[in-house]
Amino acid sequence: MNEKHPGPLVVEGKLSDAERMKLESHYLRGTIAEDLQDGLTGGFKGDNFLLIRFHGMYQQDDRDIRAERAEQKLEPRHAMMLRCRLPGGIMTPRQWQAIDKFAADNTLYGSIRLTNRQTFQFHGILKQNVKPAHQMLHDVGLDALATANDVNRNVLCTSNPVESQLHAEAWEWAKKLSEHLLPRTRAYAEIWLDQEKVATTDEEPILGPTYLPRKFKTTVVVPPQNDVDLHANDMNFVAIAENGRLVGFNLLVGGGLSVEHGNKKTYARTASEFGYIPLAHTLAVAQAVVTTQRDWGNRTDRKNAKTKYTLERVGVEAFKAEVERRAGIKFEPIRPYAFTGRGDRIGWVKGIDDKWHLTLFIENGRILDYPGKPLKTGLLEIARVHKGDFRLTANQNLIVAGVAEKEKEKIEKLARDHGLMAATTPQRENSMACVSFPTCPLAMAEAERFLPQFVDKIEAIMTARGVGDDHIVLRVTGCPNGCGRAMLAEIGLVGKAPGRYNLHIGGNRTGTRIARMLRENITEPEIIETIDALVGRWATEREPGEGFGDFTVRVGIIRPILDPARDFWGE
Template sequence: MSEKHPGPLVVEGKLSDAERLKRESNYLRGTIKEDLQDGLTGGFRGDNFLLIRFHGMYQQDDRDIRAERAEQKLEPRHAMMLRCRLPGGIITTEQWRAIDKFAEDKTIYGSIRLTNRQTFQFHGILKKNVKPAHEMLHEVGLDALATANDVNRNVLCTSNPVESELHQEAYEWAKKLSEHLLPRTRAYAEIWWDKEKVATTDEEPILGETYLPRKFKTTVVVPPQNDVDLHANDMNFIAIAKDGKLVGFNLLVGGGLSIEHGNKATYARTASEFGYIPLEHTLAVAEAVVTTQRDWGNRTDRKNAKTKYTLERVGVDVFKAEVERRAGITFEPIRPYEFTGRGDRIGWVKGIDDKWHLTLFIENGRILDYPGRPLKTGLMEIAKIHKGDFRLTANQNLIVAGVPASEKAAIEKIAKESGLMNAVKPQRENSMACVAFPTCPLAMAEAERFLPQFVTKVEEVLEKHNVPDEHIVTRVTGCPNGCGRALLAEIGLVGKAPGRYNLHIGGNRIGTRIPRMYRENITEPEILASIDELVGRWSKEREADEGFGDFTIRAGIIRPVLDPARDLWD
């Protein structure tokens, strides 16, 4: 292994202000507790605006009414988005009933939003209801600790209802990884659960007193499904099984999708293979990856602070060698693995445990009662009678898991009557968007509200070209920060301005290739015209079972992104 590296291990220079904020926060306490008593504003002041993110919240406002309130000389209608920590996405029906009631009684919008981080979030929590939200989660055994900002966030795990025993083992590791990498500070318990301050010095042996340079994302992946989009994440453990039992993991490091428009120093990147490890080394290796990124990550420029940039700067071999040194292990060669898809199996699937699993398609993950489609009520009714659990997927869907054959008919009846089992075409099942307007402060264009009608128009294009049952993995994100995972799609739309997007093509169905920008800053009619032309060619010229993204590469319509750090913007 080469010891040479193309850049310094540590970036010298003036630290970003986020580093000051963390250093002065008294281990994430700030003055959040005092700020909660300030009734003069609906938001949080000063550093607390950012510190609450470590506690799982973002301060937002309704952008649809921002201008109107400004004319009335009122501050924006501040409200918090709160994201739960739910490693592996498994939630009990008792917990579901509690979050349903909170959404109904104490949020502005009354909805539950399933995210592609395999958890749920509330939108529209007024300041007076923030502490009750954390208290409610605590009462049912949940929390929102470390679901945002410069920490290891919610750990994803493939939702594989068929390989039930293997899935259970993988899920247990997702929980262990989440717990092992959590902040040790008692700030969360003190502020939200009124736990007494312990008269000892706070320590953060893994994350450090100023935490990580930037957000950090971890997954546990069970092939052949890549439903967690591993290449969007910093650290990924690919399950390797022998005789149906988990024996170890392949480790891939350094994936990430966030970019900044026009900034060629930013780029999407797929994760690099480090090697195979037996199970007993999992936590030590995870800790070594995190602490290496903690010590070597760029703390002068947050736009270049994620693990993917550290790998490119110091070199994959150098980073890997440091992980081996810190963990006291040597990686074995990567074990064979293969991905065949990343979509959820919508409908009933029987697991090897003889239990049934019902995957419900939830468009955009938004659970709310709509006219003729009372989705939220329907799930609540299922939660009242289902004795198993719910599994949230990284595709924003929900699995009613572990259903005995005797309960199938009753659950299916509720699901159909509430619109949870409406037939949808493959194109809709394989399309996804981030939240964007009206609540996300970073949104440049619509995403969640744009997607349903856009998919209908794409379906019409597929019908026109005689491929109505085909699908193109399609993602829409309202800005370039990557939440909608558009830069792992076959067709990715990245918001540029209201009504305008950059169109990226050339990803693949299994999520292992970054798409390249095909057209910049175009409107929906222009996007659809391009899709119409390209689908027309795909329908006539494709090879057997050739996906749309693979076709655009083979046909020379777009060049594949082979080295994103150097050629993504060319």
């Protein structure tokens, strides 16, 4: 990574229009409250279209019927996607029952979507149901504040159900980080919860009056599992334990996967190691990283505004020194840590606290009642009797955690009766997709709806090649914005156009290496043909235990990306 100081600390020039919008928003209020009363349109107008993102929502429409509605001279069927703030992905069965009921009664699709940001989303909330959605969340102790746009988003935490004490401590820090970095404006409470305006001046001591230059993502990671894909995130706290207790964190900064097709100023980047800190410095260091990015991040070009670009522009050492100065600390050398995998352990696992934890594989994270597989009903039935908690994972799965021995049989029967423990395969468990069509406005190609049948074809190839019991970390994303984390996969498909993808290979199983593009803008038959040939070589030429991605790099099929800023788009 670049360690020099090649560029200015602050990028001068005309600010992007997003900066104007934030400055004029009156601390994220805009005219959202007035817009809610406008029944002439199902959407939000002007700046409010973007401002609602700070409140956890994206305005979308059903792209499957967009052309049909245009023909009928109707506006698109606008509806909101709402994303909950859920640090570490932990929620109670009571909370689950509330979101289940809301999804059934107040959304167009009736589903709950588990995301790889370790939370859940509602899709298809009509405008008149938006305020009730926020109020329902508030009633059960949840909110959607700061789960989108230029703020620190939902804080991830490794879902480790075995090392119970260590996981509990790490999760507490995920919650503390989330709360510490939240916006301080009362706009959310005023607009959605009808709380009275307080006659004081709003202040944002950490985020500032124009918030961050771009979205910001944080994780707490408990080795040896990298299930949160730390290298996809701006700020990462890697837990360091002694005698089973948390003593501090290694800090890694500047990961990110989003790119723009053809824009060579954009690239995916792994996070840089800054050093080790004792627990007492955690919040001060987090604040220093965020405020340094706030002040140094590029506010003239949103496509180069994320932390990864700031580090490359000013140099890692300069950024690190500024964090030390602002936090009043000196980083100690990185403590040893290693990752062995990033998938979830599907099925029952017993924790050291003698409680059982059942990880349920939820394909694509989509919870709905399907023919013969009433997943949504099954989870509701479990929530009605479960005395522990639910943990959403960064792999879009769900853990029924903290099950006592005497309750285990009852929980398992409910899960099996509702198709929640149906037979699956290592390949399917290690495959993931973003939502994409029909609701995502950025989608260029299918992802969630494409993945299940695509996995069938990959499994057929692997079985034919004699490696059917193995797996390849596979990710499909409908556009290059990185939601499906395809750039950290052994095989990653990035949507380019309907039915066409860029094929990336060469990531590894532990998620510590960026995948490089092998072929551009190709169809599914071309992808299958290419993967068949590559898997054939892997099956016959690999070393014992060698993963697909490591194999493709070792034998020279693809070159590893060592310097993303200069090498990501190289052939």
